[in-house]
Amino acid sequence: MTADVSPDTSGTRGAERPKLTAPPNNEGVDAAVAAARRVVASLLHAGDNSPAEMAEVATKLNAVADYLDEHAPAMEERMVDMWAGEGVTRHDPVAGPENTIAPPLPLAGSEDGSIQGVATLGMPYQGPPGYVHGGISALLLDHTLGVANHWSGPSGMTAELTLRYHRPTPLFEPLTVSGRQVSVDGRKIRTIGDITAGGECCVSAEGLFVTQHPPRPR
């Protein structure tokens, strides 16, 4: 049976644009990750013609990594810890405040069942000159469609994802990423989304998801 999906607006969901991604703290590991994002962008901006002493930079960064590793929990322990609870994750590569790779893209849900987020991407996400890499757009959309499923109904793993690139997606401009679950048919979930810049659609996505979740480490 295919059912139209409408969001559960009972309880807290009726409140103002609930957060579907973990808001960053401005302290602890989140602050260190925010600084690491600056390093990633600055290294790429510097490039190999920069007069900066790169050997010294490498030494300093390796020292930070060594220090963190000396204080790190065992990998198994950390895996259990990062998957504790049933709430939003803090480590994913799109919105996670603990993941330097994440732009990040904060996502919030609307009462109409859709979700939205805005992010401006810099040089680390470049594909063609001055534009976002097509695979980065795919990353943002796959994640947003998955979160849209969490927002309005059953969720699961991506089985199929089709991306259509309508025009190049600009770097250095605010991009709006949206997603919406459109149908649920047994274990099959269909979800759509897009990335717009200045009101124009750059990339659209259709996803087929199946209600399946690998077990969380315990």
Added chain:
Amino acid sequence: MTADVSPDTSGTRGAERPKLTAPPNNEGVDAAVAAARRVVASLLHAGDNSPAEMAEVATKLNAVADYLDEHAPAMEERMVDMWAGEGVTRHDPVAGPENTIAPPLPLAGSEDGSIQGVATLGMPYQGPPGYVHGGISALLLDHTLGVANHWSGPSGMTAELTLRYHRPTPLFEPLTVSGRQVSVDGRKIRTIGDITAGGECCVSAEGLFVTQHPPRPR
């Protein structure tokens, strides 16, 4: 007209597995980027329960970013510089030795027209517990299909990309990413690829590309 694509094996291409991605130097900005990749992984491994002094880590990383920014070229100059020549790029988010986000995935071409690369992904690329994020697989495949086009024929921008997820893609295990251009019909290029782990196909991709290239900054 649709033409089967066979690789140009004349000249240097007939030699041993030519590199299609920039090999990292173990010095200069590449060494600093390699150290930054360690920081990204170590921060995520540490998490918010680590006893490490994260405020101190943030201060050190911000100091590195400040230092790099003080020595950085103007953005326009850097954009021209990173797109100079017609060779492989050093800044892309999949294989680029100057991009901390890149795993990296080195790619090499075979005489049969296909290209391959192997990478092992850690925690920053996680989606479901212990598995690669579906959007990261999409990123690797979009890039690999694009490079496969460069290897064997005309290349261009992604117009459509379809990904099929056959089984979860494991973290912490070597993944083989392959791509091959299958046909060229006027401006339309069709290219396929997949990601395998232990010989089993995890994700397959079909891409439609169009022979179009945004101008390089000059």
